[in-house]
Amino acid sequence: MDHFVSAVSAELIPALVSSVEALFHEDGGRHDDRMDLAWPQREGSAYYTTLLTDEDALCLVTQGEHGVAGHLVGRLRRQDSLHPGVVTAVLESMRVAAEERRTGMGTALVERFDEWAKSNGANGFEVTAYAANTDALAFYRGHGFREFEVTLRR
Template identity: 60%
Template structure:
């Protein structure tokens, strides 16, 4: 398994992995999510991220095929918490056939190293409250609940 940081040529595989994440995760948990977004806007979005110095695009490969991706970004320092230099793990997916093989851990480890090199002192990730697998994985990677967003129908 390898993790590639220079994914300029791999944007179509990033889009495919993101589309699979949308379908698998949001598709079963968020009826308001636009599941067609990756196909419509993903190529331009991820191409922009690949060229953004404040963003990280990783693609994991196993046996020559895409096994997962991770998108991270540095967040602007806010005036309410000026000592918090935050990096967000924006998006991550490991293909079902490669779960429990260390792919997710390798992606998160690369993200943590990238964020630390850029001065981040706080890492954040969001997951659906109903996604027990993702929550357990992120906890195993050292993430802990910090803020909770509650939602209800209007």
């Protein structure tokens, strides 16, 4: 299947918010009892609209047979005094609809993110996933991500 990945425009903000809301319910809602599941509907539109004009942010969607089937939101974290020379590309949010998984859509999104990040000077990459989300962890490991830090919570 040919995967159509495109940058989010103002017209696609509602579809992006919808995908983020689904991610919150599918992932955060299952793995984080403190997560505010209403955030995407309450604040998502304004948040993602501001990212459209932020040169250090990338918002992508991918199209499936029935419209937007997934998204990726990435940010650049510029170097700081603790990490001189490091520009980190942070994969902030990503989802592919369950019926479209294992079709290459996720890989298409990550590849586009990698290209964008490298072309903007990134020399480090990060993603955060819930420890209990073994499918996401396997996907990210398959794209070269490795454990770096572990957060313990109680």
